[in-house]
Amino acid sequence: MKYFFLIALLLISAYIFSQDPIAIGCSDKVLLQKPGTWKAGMKGSEGGTAAELAIEKKVVATIHNMIKSKYTPMSIEAIFHGSYGRSYPNMSANNYGYSIIPLSYYCEGNSIKTSHESSIYFSIDANMSGVSIYDTLIDEDYVSGMGYHYMVDMPVEKDGIHYFKEKDVTLAFGIPGKTSEWLITYNGKLPYSYVTKKEFLEKRKRILSNAMRESAAGFKDALKRNEMEKGFKETEYKNEPEKLKKYMRMDYLPVKERYDKHLAENEKNYKPAFAKIETLLKMPAIELAQPAIVKQDPNDHLSYLFTDDNDGFGRVLIKPNPGYFNKKIPKSSPQFFWIFITGPHKDLIAAKFMEDVMKAVDFATLKNMLGK
Numbered sequence: 001m002k003y004f005f006l007i008a009l010l011l012i013s014a015y016i017f018s019q020d021p022i023a024i025g026c027s028d029k030v031l032l033q034k035p036g037t038w039k040a041g042m043k044g045s046e047g048g049t050a051a052e053l054a055i056e057k058k059v060v061a062t063i064h065n066m067i068k069s070k071y072t073p074m075s076i077e078a079i080f081h082g083s084y085g086r087s088y089p090n091m092s093a094n095n096y097g098y099s100i101i102p103l104s105y106y107c108e109g110n111s112i113k114t115s116h117e118s119s120i121y122f123s124i125d126a127n128m129s130g131v132s133i134y135d136t137l138i139d140e141d142y143v144s145g146m147g148y149h150y151m152v153d154m155p156v157e158k159d160g161i162h163y164f165k166e167k168d169v170t171l172a173f174g175i176p177g178k179t180s181e182w183l184i185t186y187n188g189k190l191p192y193s194y195v196t197k198k199e200f201l202e203k204r205k206r207i208l209s210n211a212m213r214e215s216a217a218g219f220k221d222a223l224k225r226n227e228m229e230k231g232f233k234e235t236e237y238k239n240e241p242e243k244l245k246k247y248m249r250m251d252y253l254p255v256k257e258r259y260d261k262h263l264a265e266n267e268k269n270y271k272p273a274f275a276k277i278e279t280l281l282k283m284p285a286i287e288l289a290q291p292a293i294v295k296q297d298p299n300d301h302l303s304y305l306f307t308d309d310n311d312g313f314g315r316v317l318i319k320p321n322p323g324y325f326n327k328k329i330p331k332s333s334p335q336f337f338w339i340f341i342t343g344p345h346k347d348l349i350a351a352k353f354m355e356d357v358m359k360a361v362d363f364a365t366l367k368n369m370l371g372k
Contacts, residue, residue, distance in 0.1 A: 335370060
């Protein structure tokens with residue numbers, strides 16, 4: 001009997017120690033020590049020709065192997081994915097990239113479960129960044145009011161690596177997080193250009209002219225309709241001068257006076273903004289040639305103020321730089337890389353992923369891939 005109990009005890013002990021930590025409880029400590037897994041994501045769209053796609057997939061595979069060689073998932077299921085965009089005439093190079101969406105482990109009672117969604121995201125994109133660098137807003141497109149695409153901050157460049165300021169962001173469900181970005185380019189070059197102050201002022205003047213003309217259009221249409229009605233009434237009351245006189249006094253003239261006043265006020269409203277632009281255009285040439293970092297004037301919704309990159313409300317205006325790209329190589333070749341990572345930095349699992357995966361990014365390897 002004693003022998004039987006000894007065997008039973010040994011079997012129970014062996015069973016307990018052979019189990020995953022979930023069998024003996026779940027905690028933050030257990031989660032952080034739990035090995036993660038790699039998992040291929042769903043296949044997405046694949047644009048471009050077969051030859052271009054082959055090159056792009058090779059680049060993405062190289063990036064995945066670079067990350068995988070130095071990063072081991074912990075406390076997460078690392079969903080990795082390659083995406084391949086279409087080739088567009090206005091783009092000097094094809095856009096494609098590699099991404100990881102980490103699904104964190106969490107405790108449900110004494111069991112470890114895998115989340116079905118994530119606010120953590122990591123990507124390395126070729127020939128595409130978080131801002132539009134291939135398109136130019138036309139003069140009539142003044143949705144932004146600035147006439148150009150923009151960046152929130154200017155990066156600091158060192159050896160072909162452009163470092164952006166880390167930003168505080170609000171993620172899904174109001175969770176606070178951090179976002180970091182890097183741009184890897186040919187030395188001393190950028191795939192976009194900064195808009196000068198002079199360029200901004202000249203385009204802003206055209207935008208204002210278009211806006212003033214548009215806001216006046218309704219008033220001018222009302223005046224035109226009023227004149228047409230007057231012509232009809234003059235024909236109708238051709239033999240009834242008193243009725244025509246009454247119509248002119250009671251209808252035509254009040255309408256004309258009202259909309260003439262609206263037109264004058266409309267022009268008056270825009271006049272100060274035009275005057276500010278003309279004054280700024282008289283700045284020294286060296287000042288007008290500086291990059292335009294602007295923000296809306298809090299005291300005048302029709303005007304913008306020049307500011308610097310330390311201003312949280314400032315917007316760095318950019319435009320395409322076709323001269324950056326080597327047109328002699330395939331459009332599928334990487335000509336710059338954009339690295340992006342975001343997540344809830346106060347969450348232990350997210351923070352560990354963000355720190356560990358960035359340690360696996362070999363900037364020198366990515367830089368050597370440019371133009372290949």
